[in-house]
Amino acid sequence: MNTHKPADRIQDLQYFGEFGGVNPSITDSSTYTFLSAKTMFDTFEGNAEGCYLYSRHSTPSNLYLGEALAAMENTESANVAASGMGAITSVLLQLCGSGDEIISSRTIYGGTYAFMKNFLPKLKIDTKFVDITNLESVEAVINSNTKVLYCETLSNPLLEIADIEALSKIAKKQNLKLVVDNTFSPLMVSPKNLGADVVIHSLTKFINGSSDAVGGVICGTQEFINDLRNVNDGACMLLGPTMDSLRAASILKNMRTLHIRMKQHSRNAQFLAESFQKDGLRVVYPGLKDHPGHETFKRMYNEDYGFGGMMTLDVGSLDKANELMEMMQMQNLGYLAVSLGFYKTLFSAPGTSTSSEIPMEEQKEMGLSDGLIRFSIGLDDDIQRTYEKMKECMNSLNILK
Numbered sequence: 023m024n025t026h027k028p029a030d031r032i033q034d035l036q037y038f039g040e041f042g043g044v045n046p047s048i049t050d051s052s053t054y055t056f057l058s059a060k061t062m063f064d065t066f067e068g069n070a071e072g073c074y075l076y077s078r079h080s081t082p083s084n085l086y087l088g089e090a091l092a093a094m095e096n097t098e099s100a101n102v103a104a105s106g107m108g109a110i111t112s113v114l115l116q117l118c119g120s121g122d123e124i125i126s127s128r129t130i131y132g133g134t135y136a137f138m139k140n141f142l143p144k145l146k147i148d149t150k151f152v153d154i155t156n157l158e159s160v161e162a163v164i165n166s167n168t169k170v171l172y173c174e175t176l177s178n179p180l181l182e183i184a185d186i187e188a189l190s191k192i193a194k195k196q197n198l199k200l201v202v203d204n205t206f207s208p209l210m211v212s213p214k215n216l217g218a219d220v221v222i223h224s225l226t227k228f229i230n231g232s233s234d235a236v237g238g239v240i241c242g243t244q245e246f247i248n249d250l251r252n253v254n255d256g257a258c259m260l261l262g263p264t265m266d267s268l269r270a271a272s273i274l275k276n277m278r279t280l281h282i283r284m285k286q287h288s289r290n291a292q293f294l295a296e297s298f299q300k301d302g303l304r305v306v307y308p309g310l311k312d313h314p315g316h317e318t319f320k321r322m323y324n325e326d327y328g329f330g331g332m333m334t335l336d337v338g339s340l341d342k343a344n345e346l347m348e349m350m351q352m353q354n355l356g357y358l359a360v361s362l363g364f365y366k367t368l369f370s371a372p373g374t375s376t377s378s379e380i381p382m383e384e385q386k387e388m389g390l391s392d393g394l395i396r397f398s399i400g401l402d403d404d405i406q407r408t409y410e411k412m413k414e415c416m417n418s419l420n421i422l423k
């Protein structure tokens with residue numbers, strides 16, 4: 023049944039193991055036998071449905087996970103990758119060649135930024151970084167070499183919100199592919215329904231949610247996924263960002279509680295953001311009415327899941343930020359760690375960690391101040407208690423006036 027609700031589409035999938043297990047069996051083989059040599063040839067050429075040849079190409083476990091992710095994003099198909107970066111780099115290298123250009127939001131994941139800024143120019147692929155919330159500035163830099171429009175639904179770490187519907191109109195008019203990294207907002211936003219051509223996730227974050235694995239996925243049309251898997255010129259096939267089957271099986275199991283976790287992450291983050299704002303702190307959270315993208319997000323989101331688990335707080339200086347994070351960790355309110363989507367709150371100062379690839383000058387220009395702390399709010403059952411303890415830390419460091 024086709025439903026507009028992403029969690030229902032996942033729920034409606036049915037899996038059985040080869041012995042009737044309620045979880046599909048894990049394929050623990052790198053290679054597969056054939057009864058006939060002809061079928062082996064057809065499989066290699068991609069013409070034998072349901073047959074497997076070699077596990078870099080595909081495995082049943084990876085296909086199961088991909089199927090669940092495609093259902094979530096409402097795309098025809100999906101290909102899992104060994105990491106979010108494995109997914110992002112494969113997509114960009116599949117879509118762009120020498121002489122082509124990318125237009126990207128300037129507030130994106132540090133690794134993606136570094137790949138576009140430092141690596142792709144070696145292949146003569148240039149990127150123009152723009153303020154993605156300013157549609158005129160996006161249109162102004164499009165030229166005949168532009169192939170890709172790239173953004174994050176909710177940007178890392180500044181939590182800027184991309185108007186995917188508006189961007190997709192520009193992309194369609196100019197014949198560009200709109201590629202959206204939806205890592206911060208799984209279930210919350212369905213970019214394909216808003217016009218995105220390709221949707222990417224780092225599975226490492228909310229989707230797996232256990233901080234025990236690295237993974238990525240590319241969701242798109244069957245045609246595009248087939249292109250990525252093509253044995254002659256497919257980026258996923260030839261660059262080798264293959265996910266291990268054991269990992270795919272493990273991530274699939276964690277994914278089944280994603281809807282419950284996202285609701286709790288959002289509820290807790292909304293509570294903390296509102297509370298800290300009342301206390302007079304400089305907090306950025308998409309669920310706050312004064313967030314510049316609040317209305318845009320409300321137009322796009324599946325409201326059951328709220329505004330997500332990511333929040334930033336500017337405490338004025340890096341020294342203060344570091345002191346506060348160390349103290350919060352000491353009080354066991356969370357961990358001083360990069361990454362996100364864990365059951366515990368994670369916090370880090372992006373200027374000196376996950377976004378350190380971005381030069382200081384550019385960080386300033388985009389509003390990434392060095393007192394900024396990025397929070398991935400955890401699944402705490404009693405968030406009021408967490409808030410009070412956090413406030414104690416802030417009081418003792420004179421952050422709250």
Ligand SMILES: *Cc1c(COP(=O)(O)O)cnc(C)c1O
Nearest residue numbers: 105106107131178205224226237
């Ligand atoms: C972490 C992250 C990535 C990279 O994913 P990996 O799994 O670490 O390779 C890409 N985009 C965003 C928004 C991320 O948070």
